[in-house]
Amino acid sequence: MRVATDIGGTFTDVVTVDSKGIRGWKVVSTPACPDLAVTQTIRTLPSISCFSHGTTVATNALLERRGATVAFVTTKGFKDLLYIARQQRPRLYDFDCVRSRPVVSPELCFEVAERLAPDGTVILPLSQTVAATLADHIMDVGAEAVAICLLYSYKNPAHEILLEKEFENRSIPVSMSSEIIPEFREYERASTTAINAFVQPIVHSYVENIRKAILDAGGPPDYFIMKSGGGVATSAEVHPVEVLLSGPAGGVSGGLLLGKRMKKKDLITFDMGGTSADFSAIVDNTPLWTEEGEIDGLPIRIPILDITTIGAGGGSIAWVDKGGALRVGPQSAGSEPGPACYNQGGGLATVTDANLLSGVLDPMSFIGTGITLNPDRARQALESLARSANLSLEETILGVRSVVNANMLRGIRRTTVEKGIDARHCTLLAFGGAGPIHAADLAGELGIREVLIPPMAGMFSALGILLSDVRLDFGESLIARWNTETQQEVDRILKRFEEKAQRSLARQGLQHKDTHFSPVLDMRYEGQSFHLPVAYSKEADMAKSFHQIFRKRYGYALEQVPLVEAVTVRLSALTSRDEIALPEVKSSVIGQPTSKRKILLPSGWMIAPVYHRRHLWSSFHNHGPVVIEDEGCTVFVPPNCEISMEENSCLRIEVG
Amino acid sequence: MSILDPVTLEVFKHLILAIPEEMGANLRRTAFSPNIKERLDESCALFDANGRLIAQAEHIPVHLGAMPSAVEAVAADFPRLSPGDQVIVNDPYRGGSHLPDITLIAPFFWQGRLKGYAVNRAHHADVGGKTPGSMPGSSSTLYEEGIVIPPTVFVRNHGMQKAVLKVFEKETRNPTERIGDLNAQVGANRLGVSRCIDFIHRYGEEAFDSFVEAILDYSRSRVIAHLSTLPDGASEASDYLDGEQEPIPIKVKVLLEGKCFEVDFTGTASQSEGNANAPISVTRSAVYYVLRCLLPADIPPNHGCYETVHIVAPEGTLINPQPPAAVSSGNVETSQRIVDVLLLALKDLLPNQIPAQGQGTMNNLALGWKGKTYYETIAGGMGANPRCDGASAVQVHMTNTATTPTEVIESTYPIRVLKTEMRQGSGGAGLHSGGMGVTRELLLLEDAVISLQSERRRFPPRGIAGGGNARCGQNLLKRVDGTEVELPGRSTFKALKGETIIINTPGGGGWGPPDTCISPLLTPCSSTDNPATSREHS
Secondary structure, three states: EEEEEEEOEEEEEEEEEOOOOEEEEEOOOOOOOOOHHHHHHHHHOOOOOOOEEEOOOHHHHHHOOOOOOOEEEOOOOOOHHHHHHOOOOOOOOOOOOOOOOOOOOOOEEEOOEEEEOOOOOEEEEEOHHHHHHHHHHHOOOOOEEEEOOOOOOOOOOOHHHHHHHHHHHHOOEEEEEHHHHHOHHHHHHHHHHHHHHHHHHHHHHHHHHHHHHHHHHHOOOOEEOOOOOOOOEEEOOHHHHOOOOOOHHHHHHHHHHHHHOOOOOOEEEEEOOOOOOOEEEEOOOOOOOEEEEOOEEEEOOOOOEEOEEEOOOEEEEEEEEEOOOOEEEEEOOOOOOOOOOOOOOOOOEEEEHHHOOOOOOOEEEEEEEOOOOOOHHHHHHHHHHHHHHHHOOHHHHHHHHHHHHHHHHHHHHHHHHHHOOOOHHHEEEEEOOHHHHHHHHHHHHOOOEEEEOOOHHHHHHHHHHHHEEEEEEEEEEEEEEEEHHHHHHHHHHHHHHHHHHHHHHHOOOOOOHHHEEEEEEEEOOOOOOOOOOEEEOOOOOHHHHHHHHHHHHHHOOOOOOOOOEEEEEEEEEEOOOOOOOOOOOEEEEEOOOEEEEEEEOEEEEEEEEEEEEOOOOOOOOOEEEEEEEEOOOOEEEOOEEEEEHHHHHHHEEEEO | OOOOOOOHHHHHHHHHHHHHHHHHHHHHHOOOOOOHHHHOEEEEEEEEEOEEEEEEEOHHHOOOOOOHHHHHHHHOOOOOOOOOOOOEEOOHHHHHOOOEEEEEEEEEEEEEEEEEEEEEEEOOOOOOOOOOOEEEOOEHHHHHOOOOOOOOEEEEEOEOOHHHHHHHHOOOOOHHHHHHHHHHHHHHHHHHHHHHHHHHHHHHHHHHHHHHHHHHHHHHHHHHHHHHHHOOEEEEEEEEEEOOOOEEEEEEEEEEOOOEEEEEOOOOOOOOOOOOOOOOHHHHHHHHHHHHHOOOOOOOHHHHHOOEEEEEEOOOOOOOOOEEEEOOOOOHHHHHHHHHHHHHHHHHHHOOOEEEEEEEOOOEEEEEEOEEEEEEEOEEEEOOOOOOOOOOOOOOOOOOOOOOOOHHHHHHOOEEEEEEEEEEEOOOOOOOOOOEEEEEEEEEEEEEEEEEEOOOOOOOOOEEOOOOOOOOOEEEEEEOOOEEEEEEEEEEEEOOOOOOEEEEEOOOOOOOOOOOOOOOOOOOHHHHHHHHHOOOOO
16 A cells, blocks of 8 residues: 655645555644654554655754754854844845844854865865864864865855864764755855754654554655655655745645646646745746745745745734724634634634635535634624725625735746746646635636646545656756856766766665656856756757757846856756556446535625535536536536536636 | 815825836836946936925935035026926035936926926946046036036937036946936936926926925924924034044034924034035935934925025035035045034933934945946945844945945956855944944956045044944955055055955944843833943044
């Protein structure tokens, strides 16, 4: 049996596949001891053949600053690098602004006398004695892990390696910048390396606990873990910093695989849960990555899927501000006390309350959580909001829905138009507990014509982790004018990466012949700071490809004067595991709606048929308004939209 | 014009505010000047047809109040622009701030009617003049500081005008880079224009017009509501720029009364012979900045915010100079002092809301070689406040530009960065201590022309409520033989290969008497404030 789990704040989703098919369910998360919900689940499962996992354990450790006591070592003159950062204050108009706290305390920041030139040649050699003395001292002060980041180590790691050996002799875990991200910009590299050292022990013990539970249950000796950049790798092969955004990456990976199967090259993934909504774009079967990832104000420069998070979820609180405008979020009622309709003491109106009163949600069948929604509580909360907004109750209900949609539109715009992607040509893939309720309205606002609701939409991130390819990423800074010599250097680097990938795949028990290698060159005009990724091939005229991509993105190109530079060489190696078929809807018996409900729309109240998703048939087709109830989510189809059943049990909404 | 319902207003607000943000993202990603791409010294905005600010994505507060004057100048000079046109301007007396800040203004139309302008401003690495980087240590007329461009049509029917490009080719030190930056600016405006037209196309011209009125009303009413909660009163303060010979006083009287916020600079020094003059647009930015800090963070910044602000700035003074006075450091240094003096005045009116003084300078350092210039501003300490210590090693008040990474500087320029570290002991002592400044050491690998514009070398940032003053900044030149010479706050000179420039930046002032200990649960009260200590100069 193949198993995937995804830990969320409230629920842990479990998806399994075996000869009887795919199955999914939710168990309650155990935030105090995050691996508990997973290890308990593992014990209940028969014969695990392969286990994959998404986790927020590293993120939470970082946010709460619960990690190792780390010592930081850098080049002489720069010991305050983590504290000075890029010298910016986090907010412009705030006299009280406090900077993000680095993960290393200032007295554990050290410098060593050594210096390299920008090309990696040694200006001041690092002496063995200096390295040994520093290592002794760091052991004496009680550090539990060491992060090393020296200037230009991406060009020449010799000095970092010399230090690493000293620490290894003293049996203390070391994170080395030239290994974790061999790329220029010393502060961002140092921050990433320090965070890796900081979360390492927690990630390590968590990984070990799960590994033991799998072994005890008779499963394999290692398992797969979702990476922030998408794709999985065995837990032994990932750097702790790579699992920081493991959770949301599952949904994007799932979107990527589903998109390929549905022949949709350009997708926007939209995952809306209780507290937030995550957006990402997949263009031409390739997800977008960001080079500006950060958590809690600390930069992390490993490949991270470019996911925009907006504080808009089912629990987002609606309120009226001092200027009389109706606002939604970013505060959330969370799951405790939750929306007013949870009847757990929360008295503030939320998006879920508005969805309930508009008739889209059914009080009796919410998320399959056993929670029964209380419409009277929702009504009280919204009536009070309506009074302060000076609107009618109905206007308020519709208002909350359109304002939360407007918040999310800004998220989609950041994901698409700000990156030069025309949303109108994309398909919106909606999942999570609240995504399929809002998807069609959002699509309409953006001029998107097609929405897909995947199977198991309420636990799609876990499904994505289950289906995900094994992914290895390599990168190295080059920064050289584009010419034949540079091209030869690029080829040498790529060859080295490929050999590394093959060794790693062998360790993970995977076949190299199933691997798809994607070499990419980050390029820019000489003098610019930001690059664009260009797919690399030996035969292509790379400068010409770059001009074309630049023009497509920004509307002009500078073909005449400035020269083109190669900044970073990257290689990703994707290896698919055994393909899992998604279930097809087999029944061709045309069924009837399970009920009918009054739904509030901008044009007034309308009667809409309600179906249960598991009762739908293969030729299902209907006009909006329609409501479809699913395990863990509800799909809402507004008027002037059409919904139909497609392959892979996907629902497709055509937006009119 | 009908005022929009609260829901539509909120929906449109998100759509319109996203436009300048998107323009800014594009501009940074395509720019060549480190000032724009690494240090983010740029801002983008939308204006309506009457030149009123609708939405702004600003990263640098000093651009806050300066863009409206530029749009005003363009609207006056060019009442009949066409679609596809863009106007360029950097004249500080026609809405510019200092010459390196170049502003591009693109009108947008609906069915032949002017509906508004997309605007962006960016700090170019060099615009000619007598020193590389166009930020001379000393200059006495605008013409020494670089090319002065009055509002001029630069793009006509989508095509860049050769005559303007030729000026850049002839008069600036790295024209290829300039043209790259100008392309980036034109592209960002083109994007803004097309997004605005898309909006009107989708929601209608009337919806756009109603939105403009509604969003200005909304901000105006939020600002008035907040100002009305502040205690009424008047207060005066003075502070000083170091000055090349004599200290230069800036004097202000602040009046808070009902919804009115009045700032009167009468008594400020006459315009300077040097370049510390702050054009009125810069002065306005500093006043708006202080107001923004006092307001709730979620009020959209637009024309409506500033309607109840009244500024009295006598002509011919340091804070409203007349041409052709030099202005290059008004934007970067005098603007900081205007903020300091406003906060000094406000601290008596708004006890416990005002922090101690921050570093009060941007420590501008420009290095020039043949065909290459490098410019940076260096962080210092933030002032402490009743709630927490001042942050260390950050940009304060009117700027928030980032560092250029050492690995980028050394790969591009003949410089070796020897040290960037916290300047221990530079923050003012206090119950909450002021932030630390920075020590930065740059070794020259080739002879270079150095320009320095820095302040708080004579008068330290002051503590507040009994907190101690911070240490002054200090500029040093270390000769090849190891001897150190102190450099003045403002200077331009030729330095030799092997010499090291050392900049020690000021810290921030402390808050509260250093040796007291009070429960963190108690809000410290203003009776501990001692105007005598904080008003003195050392």
